[in-house]
Structure formats: structure tokens, C-alpha cells
Amino acid sequence: MTSNEIPQKQKAWIVVKRGKPKDALVLDADVPVPTELKPGEVLVKVQAAALNPIGYKLMCMLPNFIAKRPLTAESDFAGIVANGNGTKWLDGEAVFGLIPYGLGMKTKQGALTEYTVVPADHLATRPANVTPAQAAGVGIVGLTAWQAVFDYLKMEEGQHLFIYGASTSVGVFAIQIAKAKGIKVTASASERNREFVTSLGADDVSHVDNSAWYFINSQAYLQFVDYTKQDIATYLSQNPPTPKFHGILDAFGLPNASLYANSEKYLAPGGIYASVGPQPHRLGDVPKLLELLFDMVRPTWLGGVKRKFAFISVKVDTEDLNEIQDLLATGKISPRIDSVYKFEDALQAYDRSMTGRATGKIVVKVDPSVD
Ligand SMILES: NC(=O)c1ccc[n+]([C@@H]2O[C@H](COP(=O)([O-])OP(=O)(O)OC[C@H]3O[C@@H](n4cnc5c(N)ncnc54)[C@H](OP(=O)(O)O)[C@@H]3O)[C@@H](O)[C@H]2O)c1
Incomplete structure (x- = not known):
């Protein structure tokens, strides 16, 4: 992907206040795509994102002054490196990864968006036998x-x-x-x-x-x-x-x-x-x-x-992420998907998550053309 293929504006689901997802989230079509990357940061074109129960729980519980809203929703994603920014990642590589909720509160970055900025060591290669929708739900x-x-x-x-x-x-x-x-x-x-x-x-x-x-x-x-x-x-x-x-x-x-x-x-x-x-x-x-x-x-x-x-308090550990990547590549771990939603239907995805009855990950396709 060349830099002139990266648009200036993108669509993103932004958490604007405390409340249930239908009240707290806004689909904003005018969010600037980040252009200034710090050393060690990578710009990823998101193909699919996945929900975690903690996402809606924090939305409902945390006051704005702690959550530092507005910020982009969710943590887990799969995508394509759009700007490797001199890290080990090359433009065009297929990856999956996560932006922990705590980090997202600092950087405002998240997964329910077309482009996101993520530390290079929060990414792993997406094995070819795992689809973007499957890989999106692996991180957390x-x-x-x-x-x-x-x-x-x-x-x-x-x-x-x-x-x-x-x-x-x-x-x-x-x-x-x-x-x-x-x-x-x-x-x-x-x-x-x-x-x-x-x-x-x-x-x-x-x-x-x-x-x-x-x-x-x-x-x-x-x-x-x-x-x-x-x-x-x-x-x-x-x-x-x-x-x-x-x-x-x-x-x-x-x-x-x-x-x-x-x-x-x-x-x-x-x-x-x-x-x-x-x-x-x-x-x-x-x-x-x-x-x-x-x-x-x-x-x-x-x-x-x-x-x-x-x-248990999960932390990002690149070695652990790579171990998981190996098990995915050899088919020893097969990610399970409960349901897949269109980007515009993310609120329905949250409704499903809040039932507490999902069997597998709830995925939101950001790029409708991917599996
Ligand atoms: N500490 C950490 O770092 C950390 C990290 C990740 C997740 N978590 C937490 O881990 C929990 C699981 O997250 P998840 O994303 O894996 O959940 P999930 O996939 O959304 O869990 C849904 C499943 O929970 C089952 N379930 C509902 N009530 C149950 C009960 N009373 N007893 C046993 N199973 C029940 C449901 O099956 P049935 O309908 O058959 O009951 C359903 O299959 C959440 O509370 C999440 O916040 C913590």
C-alpha cells in the first residue's frame, strides 16, 4: 500500500460518553486517518474487529474523566500493515493484534475503525490458514x-x-x-x-x-x-x-x-x-x-x-502472541466465530455480546470483501 492510497478521512465507531453501546457510540465518517506515527508505531488498515465483553462493560461503567473519551471503540483486530514506519513490519503484511483498553484510553486508538495505530510489538503475522475474521478475535x-x-x-x-x-x-x-x-x-x-x-x-x-x-x-x-x-x-x-x-x-x-x-x-x-x-x-x-x-x-x-x-490480568507479550500464532498456523488452535456483523451494524454486534450467550467471537467486518 502506498501512502497516497491511504485516505485522509475514515469511518470509526467512537465512544463519546458513558452508557450502553446504543447511547455511548457514534459512527463518525469524518475521523482523520493518523499521519504522525511515533517511533515503534505502525498504521494498520483494519479488515475485521472483534468484541470483548470488557468493551461494553467499560463503556457502561467508567466515567469520562477516567476513560478519557472520545476514543475509538474496542481492542482486537486483523488487518494489513499500511505504514510499517521503519519497524520489522513491511507495508502490505497481513497481521492480527490488539490495542489493550488501557492503551486505547491513552492513544484514543481502537479496533472499530478503518485505520488504527498500534505498537509494532502488539502485532503478529496472520497465518494464511486463518481468515481475517477468525484472526480478529484472537488477541485478548x-x-x-x-x-x-x-x-x-x-x-x-x-x-x-x-x-x-x-x-x-x-x-x-x-x-x-x-x-x-x-x-x-x-x-x-x-x-x-x-x-x-x-x-x-x-x-x-x-x-x-x-x-x-x-x-x-x-x-x-x-x-x-x-x-x-x-x-x-x-x-x-x-x-x-x-x-x-x-x-x-x-x-x-x-x-x-x-x-x-x-x-x-x-x-x-x-x-x-x-x-x-x-x-x-x-x-x-x-x-x-x-x-x-x-x-x-x-x-x-x-x-x-x-x-x-x-x-488473571492479561498483558501484551510478543513471545506469547508468537506462540499463539504458531498454534494457529499448525491448525492446533482454530478460532471459533459466533457471528459476523457489517461495520454499520456494530450496535447489533454489541446486543449479541450483551446476551452473554455467544459461543465464539463476535466479529465486525470493517472491510466487507474479506472472509
Ligand atoms: N482478566 C482478564 O485479563 C480478562 C481477559 C479477557 C476476558 N476476561 C473476562 O473473561 C470473561 C469471559 O470472556 P469471554 O470473552 O471469553 O466471554 P464470552 O465468550 O462472551 O462468554 C460467553 C459464554 O459464557 C457462557 N456462560 C454464560 N453464563 C455462564 C455461567 N453462569 N457459567 C458458565 N458459563 C456461562 C455462555 O454459555 P451458556 O449460554 O451455555 O452459559 C457463553 O458461551 C468475561 O468476564 C471477560 O470480561 C478477563
Whole structure:
């Protein structure tokens, strides 16, 4: 792409105030395309962007003086390098990446736009076997899942991981990453998503009983437990694996507080319980959250839980991004898409995200001609 092909003005979804997306977002067709790049910054022509729940949550929660609005919405994207600006990226290269929400508040840059400015080390090459729409949804949840499994839970080949909220996008990546590295997975999701979740790791059905489905291959197995049919903590307390799990990942953010409170029964000593961030999903969840917070701070000599609780906080790490890129290129991770929306229909995409029922990423095509 030559600089004279880059337009001066672009369309972008701008967050102008606090509120629900339909009130907070404006589609502005007159946004200047950035021309001044700092050293280490790259201009990317966005092909597709993907939503994360944190996007609408921050929109609804953060006051303007903290969020520093107006700013471009969202974080995750795939696109083509429009100006590599002397970095390792060449003009025309296909990439995917992310602008973390905190960075976006400083630079005003985001993903729901035609052109965005991003630090060069927040990008990875998009493998040819992954479409722009698929790659758009990798950044935040891919890194979160990778860092959960290896940095927070410190899982190793042959160990056994329990994932609560396996049909979340974080869960979808965590299952595939774990399986690629020879980690056994027991996954919990609703019956509605049983096939979806098991399709991520199942090579062969080897055993079925009343409460769980087992899928085994030579490297790893995936067992499924439905969180809507049984209290997970009760189920796991009555059916602890032998040996116990080496790690538990709450990829949803606040299942019943009992999952952590009872974890000694099914999580090995030294095993870690990591959460994407306990949060009330509805008003009725507040007592659950308080119960969990109490369990987290109560010392063990006062009856506290004898297992470490870790809060996951995703950070951009180029090495992690490249590891994910390798797994994408070899087909060991296959990004799942819930739905795709036209750029002009981004508000419908937010409506879908706010249902909390998406299975896979919600993608907004910025360039309608790409897959
Ligand atoms: N800490 C961090 O750095 C970090 C980074 C990324 C994301 N997150 C957080 O991680 C969470 C997941 O994000 P995501 O983008 O992966 O979510 P997502 O894809 O939007 O999650 C949707 C899925 O959640 C499932 N779900 C809904 N209620 C559930 C429940 N009570 N128990 C278990 N599963 C349930 C739904 O399946 P059913 O309809 O079958 O229930 C649906 O498949 C969000 O809270 C997000 O803010 C945190």
C-alpha cells in the first residue's frame, strides 16, 4: 500500500460518553486517518474487529474523566500493515493484534475503525490458514488463555486442568492450547454447548455415563460436565479426579463461590485456582462475590481455603502472541466465530455480546470483501 492510497478521512465507531453501546457510540465518517506515527508505531488498515465483553462493560461503567473519551471503540483486530514506519513490519503484511483498553484510553486508538495505530510489538503475522475474521478475535482471549494456563496456573504436559466456563472465548482458547501441549482437560459448560465444547478437543468418544462424557486421544482427554444440571463444586467433591486437578481456570468470572471454597477436595496441594476476574453478572451475584472475597482473604488458620487464588490480568507479550500464532498456523488452535456483523451494524454486534450467550467471537467486518 502506498501512502497516497491511504485516505485522509475514515469511518470509526467512537465512544463519546458513558452508557450502553446504543447511547455511548457514534459512527463518525469524518475521523482523520493518523499521519504522525511515533517511533515503534505502525498504521494498520483494519479488515475485521472483534468484541470483548470488557468493551461494553467499560463503556457502561467508567466515567469520562477516567476513560478519557472520545476514543475509538474496542481492542482486537486483523488487518494489513499500511505504514510499517521503519519497524520489522513491511507495508502490505497481513497481521492480527490488539490495542489493550488501557492503551486505547491513552492513544484514543481502537479496533472499530478503518485505520488504527498500534505498537509494532502488539502485532503478529496472520497465518494464511486463518481468515481475517477468525484472526480478529484472537488477541485478548488468546493471550488471556495462554497466560492463564502457563503463567498463572503453571500447567505442564501430562497434568490435568479443570476449566469452568469452557464455552467462553477464553475457555475455547484455553482448551485448545492445553490440548496442544498435552494437558488433560475437564471442561464445564451448559448442555447447549456440549457439542461445541467437545468439538474443540474430542477425537474419539470412549466412554459415556450419566454425568459426564469422556473423549480420549493419545495426548489428552476432555471430559464434559454441565454446570446447569449440577452444582459443579458438589459434583467435583463427589467425583474428584485421581490424582487431583493441577489447576482450575474460572474462564467465566464468578461461578458459585463454592467452587473455590471446596477446591481442596479436587485441587492438588500446590495447585492454583485462577479466575478471569470474579464479577457480579447480575444483582443476585453480589452475595456470591462477597462470599468469594471473604474466602480469598481469610487466613488458613481461621479456616481459609488452603489453595492459592490468582486473578488473571492479561498483558501484551510478543513471545506469547508468537506462540499463539504458531498454534494457529499448525491448525492446533482454530478460532471459533459466533457471528459476523457489517461495520454499520456494530450496535447489533454489541446486543449479541450483551446476551452473554455467544459461543465464539463476535466479529465486525470493517472491510466487507474479506472472509
Ligand atoms: N482478566 C482478564 O485479563 C480478562 C481477559 C479477557 C476476558 N476476561 C473476562 O473473561 C470473561 C469471559 O470472556 P469471554 O470473552 O471469553 O466471554 P464470552 O465468550 O462472551 O462468554 C460467553 C459464554 O459464557 C457462557 N456462560 C454464560 N453464563 C455462564 C455461567 N453462569 N457459567 C458458565 N458459563 C456461562 C455462555 O454459555 P451458556 O449460554 O451455555 O452459559 C457463553 O458461551 C468475561 O468476564 C471477560 O470480561 C478477563
